[in-house]
Amino acid sequence: MAVVTLDKLTKFYERGQVPAADAVSLEVNHGEFVVLLGPSGCGKTTTLRMIAGLEPISSGALSIDGRVVNNVPAKDRDIAMVFQSYALYPHMNVADNLAFGLKRRSVDRAEIARRVAAVADTLGLGGLLERKPHALSGGQRQRVALGRAIVRDPKVFLFDEPLSNLDASLRVSTRGEIGKLHRRLGATMIYVTHDQVEAMTLGQRICIMNGGRVVQVGAPLEVYKHPANTFVASFLGNPPMNLVPARITQSNGRLLVKVGAHLFELAAGRYPALTAGAEVTLGIRPEHIATATNAAEDGRFASIDAEVVQVEALGAETIVTARVAGVASELFARLGPDPDTVVGERRAFLLDRYAIHLFDAAGVRIPAHAAEA
Amino acid sequence: MAAAKRAALLLVLCLYTAFAAGPFVWAAMLSLRTTTEIHRNHFAPPNPAHWDKFAEAWFTSNYAVYFTNSTQVVVSAVVILTVVGSMAAHCLARYRFRLNRVIYFVLFSTIIFPPQITIISLFQILVQYGLYNSKLGLTLVYVAIQLPLTIYILESFFARIPSDLFDAARIDGYSDWEIFWRVSLPIALPAVATTVILNFILLWNEFLYAVVLITEEANRTLPLGIQRFIGDTQEDVGMIATGLMIAIIPVVVIYAFFSERLIQGMTAGAVK
Amino acid sequence: MPAGHQETSRAGALGKPWGTIGAFLLPSLLIYAAFTAYPAVRTIWNSFHRVLPRSDEAVGLANYAELMRDDIFWRSVRNTITWACMSPLIEVSVALLLALALYAKVPGARFFRIAWFTPVLMSYVVVGILWLWIYNFDWGPVNVALRALGLASWARAWLGDPKTALASLIFVTSWMWVGFNMVVLLAALHSLPREVLEAAELDNCGWGGKLVYVILPLLRATLLNLVVLSFIGKMKIFDLVWITTKGNPLWATETVSTYVYKRAFEWTTFDLGYPSTIAALWFVIVLAAVLTLTWLFRLREKLEY
Numbered sequence: 001m002a003v004v005t006l007d008k009l010t011k012f013y014e015r016g017q018v019p020a021a022d023a024v025s026l027e028v029n030h031g032e033f034v035v036l037l038g039p040s041g042c043g044k045t046t047t048l049r050m051i052a053g054l055e056p057i058s059s060g061a062l063s064i065d066g067r068v069v070n071n072v073p074a075k076d077r078d079i080a081m082v083f084q085s086y087a088l089y090p091h092m093n094v095a096d097n098l099a100f101g102l103k104r105r106s107v108d109r110a111e112i113a114r115r116v117a118a119v120a121d122t123l124g125l126g127g128l129l130e131r132k133p134h135a136l137s138g139g140q141r142q143r144v145a146l147g148r149a150i151v152r153d154p155k156v157f158l159f160d161e162p163l164s165n166l167d168a169s170l171r172v173s174t175r176g177e178i179g180k181l182h183r184r185l186g187a188t189m190i191y192v193t194h195d196q197v198e199a200m201t202l203g204q205r206i207c208i209m210n211g212g213r214v215v216q217v218g219a220p221l222e223v224y225k226h227p228a229n230t231f232v233a234s235f236l237g238n239p240p241m242n243l244v245p246a247r248i249t250q251s252n253g254r255l256l257v258k259v260g261a262h263l264f265e266l267a268a269g270r271y272p273a274l275t276a277g278a279e280v281t282l283g284i285r286p287e288h289i290a291t292a293t294n295a296a297e298d299g300r301f302a303s304i305d306a307e308v309v310q311v312e313a314l315g316a317e318t319i320v321t322a323r324v325a326g327v328a329s330e331l332f333a334r335l336g337p338d339p340d341t342v343v344g345e346r347r348a349f350l351l352d353r354y355a356i357h358l359f360d361a362a363g364v365r366i367p368a369h370a371a372e373a
Numbered sequence: 374m375a376a377a378k379r380a381a382l383l384l385v386l387c388l389y390t391a392f393a394a395g396p397f398v399w400a401a402m403l404s405l406r407t408t409t410e411i412h413r414n415h416f417a418p419p420n421p422a423h424w425d426k427f428a429e430a431w432f433t434s435n436y437a438v439y440f441t442n443s444t445q446v447v448v449s450a451v452v453i454l455t456v457v458g459s460m461a462a463h464c465l466a467r468y469r470f471r472l473n474r475v476i477y478f479v480l481f482s483t484i485i486f487p488p489q490i491t492i493i494s495l496f497q498i499l500v501q502y503g504l505y506n507s508k509l510g511l512t513l514v515y516v517a518i519q520l521p522l523t524i525y526i527l528e529s530f531f532a533r534i535p536s537d538l539f540d541a542a543r544i545d546g547y548s549d550w551e552i553f554w555r556v557s558l559p560i561a562l563p564a565v566a567t568t569v570i571l572n573f574i575l576l577w578n579e580f581l582y583a584v585v586l587i588t589e590e591a592n593r594t595l596p597l598g599i600q601r602f603i604g605d606t607q608e609d610v611g612m613i614a615t616g617l618m619i620a621i622i623p624v625v626v627i628y629a630f631f632s633e634r635l636i637q638g639m640t641a642g643a644v645k
Numbered sequence: 646m647p648a649g650h651q652e653t654s655r656a657g658a659l660g661k662p663w664g665t666i667g668a669f670l671l672p673s674l675l676i677y678a679a680f681t682a683y684p685a686v687r688t689i690w691n692s693f694h695r696v697l698p699r700s701d702e703a704v705g706l707a708n709y710a711e712l713m714r715d716d717i718f719w720r721s722v723r724n725t726i727t728w729a730c731m732s733p734l735i736e737v738s739v740a741l742l743l744a745l746a747l748y749a750k751v752p753g754a755r756f757f758r759i760a761w762f763t764p765v766l767m768s769y770v771v772v773g774i775l776w777l778w779i780y781n782f783d784w785g786p787v788n789v790a791l792r793a794l795g796l797a798s799w800a801r802a803w804l805g806d807p808k809t810a811l812a813s814l815i816f817v818t819s820w821m822w823v824g825f826n827m828v829v830l831l832a833a834l835h836s837l838p839r840e841v842l843e844a845a846e847l848d849n850c851g852w853g854g855k856l857v858y859v860i861l862p863l864l865r866a867t868l869l870n871l872v873v874l875s876f877i878g879k880m881k882i883f884d885l886v887w888i889t890t891k892g893n894p895l896w897a898t899e900t901v902s903t904y905v906y907k908r909a910f911e912w913t914t915f916d917l918g919y920p921s922t923i924a925a926l927w928f929v930i931v932l933a934a935v936l937t938l939t940w941l942f943r944l945r946e947k948l949e950y
Contacts, residue, residue: 054843075849087840091862100858101848148844382746386757389743393761393824396775399786415784457672464669468662476670483681487881487931489905489924493691493917494684496909517680520673549665578768580884581902585910596770600888603774610778617771624766632759639765640829 001188002065002078002155004028004051009060011046020046022212023060031186035203037193039235043212044192045160051190052081052158064155080149081158084165086141088133094120094144095129101152119147123177139170146181159191163198178202196236200224208232230363233283239319239332241283241357250276257282257358260326264302267353270369274358280366281359286319288355289333291340291347301350306331308345313337322349397621403614411610430615438591439598440619446508446594447576450515454523454572455565457516462527463557467539477528483521492585499586506589514586515576523568526641530564531557567638570631574624595620685928691921698915708922718923721892721899722930725880728815728900729934733875735819737868740826745856747827748834758831761824773888776817780804804890807897814885814898822878826871833867834860869942876938880931901927 011021021043028034036044049055053074061068088097102112120126123143163171199206200220207217216228227233234240246259255266306322318339322331358366405419430436465477504510542552580596602613695702747754779785780803788800803813845859883902892899909920
């Protein structure tokens with residue numbers, strides 16, 4: 001395990017073009033599991049490949065355990081990588097695939113045999129050692145790819161979207177395997193994915209990237225609850241956070257927010273930096289919206305009238321889509337299992353005032369005091 | 374990669390290019406010089422460049438005849454090959470019937486036949502039917518020898534067309550022939566273009582069958598014509614070189630415009 | 646029905662549309678039958694006869710017996726098989742080296758690829774004449790260069806000397822076909838899975854390691870394919886020999902195909918039976934050789950990815 005430090009890593013593929021990775025800075029601690037999360041093209045894979053040494057670094061410094069490794073060739077960085085397509089050697093059987101890296105490093109034969117046996121045991125590959133990759137299922141290949149990395153006992157593990165080629169059920173179980181692996185080995189792991197579920201469940205910290213830049217770094221729940229901007233806010237969460245344009249007004253010394261045709265008070269003193277007249281984006285997650293059969297407005301909840309447009313009963317919960325007068329986009333609400341609501345109905349939806357996020361005109365979060373219970 | 378290593382590699386590659394292309398460059402230079410100039414110094418660049426030699430070769434040395442014959446034979450053969458070959462390929466690719474793979478294999482396996490196994494009898498047959506020494510006879514033989522390759526290339530292409538398209542066409546009421554003509558062929562146009570170019574080049578350069586089946590001067594194709602030149606005017610290097618240049622012009626033109634397609638067509642099937 | 650081939654016409658209550666199938670296939674099958682199948686059969690028939698301009702005389706296996714004693718035939722077989730064995734070795738290995746050089750992202754790769762492919766496009770007639778000149782004793786570039794380098798004793802009549810004639814011709818076909826093989830190998834190299842090579846990189850493989858442990862094993866199928874193609878091509882060779890040496894000097898470059906031609910059309914015996922015998926036997930030999938080669942290679946080719 002090791003400390004990996006990225007200091008303003010930048011990658012230009014073509015001079016004068018937009019960089020694929022732009023001044024990416026991140027510190028990964030000993031034994032930490034960090035996930036690089038973002039949509040395709042956000043630079044997460046480029047960053048990972050720079051860490052691996054498969055992509056030359058245009059500018060910035062990459063250090064492993066304090067030593068700058070920009071110009072150190074990939075094979076000397078003591079890094080193992082699990083590729084998206086597994087990258088198993090098609091002409092070698094599983095045992096040879098696992099042993100290859102060690103053989104190339106002149107590890108003693110007995111030691112190789114021992115390690116391969118141990119890994120095969122851990123990952124349940126015992127009966128497959130003689131098979132070639134084409135005779136394995138997707139999940140089995142994935143495990144061999146994992147095994148190949150483990151057997152090297154590297155300082156850092158890198159994962160490049162390893163689950164994206166698996167079908168849904170396998171993905172869930174393998175995700176669990178990877179998590180267990182990290183707890184067992186305690187190794188430093190850097191994991192790239194576009195899937196927020198993987199990020200939320202596996203990462204001790206997630207680093208959200210967009211357009212080549214780091215947007216926010218933090219523990220998963222932290223980032224979920226306090227997104228730094230509208231991009232992060234809408235990227236995490238399914239269904240995504242509701243984001244609507246709004247305007248701040250003032251009345252009697254209290255700040256009010258106008259959403260479409262609705263006007264309601266914000267939680268007092270919660271947004272110290274907010275001023276009247278500001279154009280903002282109001283965000284609220286679907287799980288923080290409730291319904292009431294009577295329009296009761298109390299200190300905690302603001303009420304908003306909307307017409308139900310769609311009801312999706314999923315069994316454990318219900319996703320209700322509603323249209324608010326004067327607001328272009330539809331509102332998603334996550335309600336309980338029994339949908340006591342029908343399409344076409346006009347209902348009052350209750351918004352938890354302490355769960356409201358405000359973002360300024362540039363999409364940046366307006367700081368808020370913590371919610372009061 | 375170290376700069377020195379890269380430079381050395383580049384040098385080797387340039388040397389090889391000189392080796393590969395050198396003979397043609399030399400021939401091009403020779404084609405523009407008179408034989409006397411050549412014998413003074415075989416390697417000097419053309420000075421001045423005698424472009425009129427091309428006209429001379431064309432008109433006084435019968436090149437016009439050879440060129441025309443080649444064009445007639447090859448173009449006809451390619452047209453017939455394209456029509457007949459694509460029909461067969463379409464059928465083999467899209468219709469299921471018990472003999473399908475047998476027929477495909479039989480047609481395709483003739484690619485390994487050494488020409489000798491057919492050429493003697495072809496000679497006899499063409500003589501028997503009065504097609505010996507005729508452009509028609511040669512054309513038909515040319516179609517036969519290129520048929521396997523054409524069907525091979527087209528069949529794999531036709532087979533890859535998603536069957537949904539054919540189902541849709543069928544529902545729209547198209548007949549089998551119309552489906553071939555309006556669905557298969559247009560979609561397979563790139564592959565058809567490839568076979569056209571490939572067949573053209575291979576047949577334009579074809580020598581063995583021509584030399585056996587054509588003996589009359591008036592019907593000689595270009596490769597035969599050039600060969601006769603060697604026998605006739607052994608020492609007129611300048612004129613032969615000019616003739617060579619005329620012979621390769623169509624190939625060079627096609628290569629200039631279609632190099633990618635030509636390379637892919639010729640190497641298809643060799644990559645596994 | 647092979648995978649990927651889908652039914653176009655529904656059999657339905659009418660059964661297979663034999664009429665349509667027939668219509669599509671008939672022209673090709675007719676041409677095949679008339680100009681390939683029938684002639685092949687007839688040649689074999691010829692081989693059991695003396696076929697003179699006005700009569701045919703059945704002679705059973707006499708032609709074959711004579712063939713076994715025919716020194717020229719066996720010389721030509723030796724020449725042709727030598728050619729067919731040496732060429733693939735030279736052509737494919739040199740092509741592999743060149744392809745690896747281009748694969749290493751040398752600038753101008755596109756240009757090189759196009760330039761090196763050109764010899765393949767030219768007619769053997771053109772190539773033959775060019776190389777007659779190149780090998781010319783007095784003024785051909787080869788000898789001129791040798792003399793200029795002070796190696797005048799090495800200069801010789803390359804195509805006129807029985808000891809060097811065949812090798813000189815093999816050199817010419819290599820010159821032609823290296824470009825072709827190189828293009829194929831380059832395409833194969835580019836289709837190698839990039840991530841597998843990167844994994845090898847991380848597994849401590851430099852250029853040499855990657856070549857030996859990953860690239861060559863994965864290229865094997867293509868390499869073998871090219872070897873077989875080259876072999877078949879040289880077994881059939883005719884044009885180049887006919888233009889340059891016609892089998893001379895002293896049968897040093899005589900190939901089976903030139904011998905067949907000579908016996909059929911140039912010797913004054915006018916008997917087409919004997920050359921047919923040569924053709925028939927050669928046909929069997931080529932078929933056997935190809936089948937053996939592919940069987941040998943298929944045994945070890947269980948690669949799939």
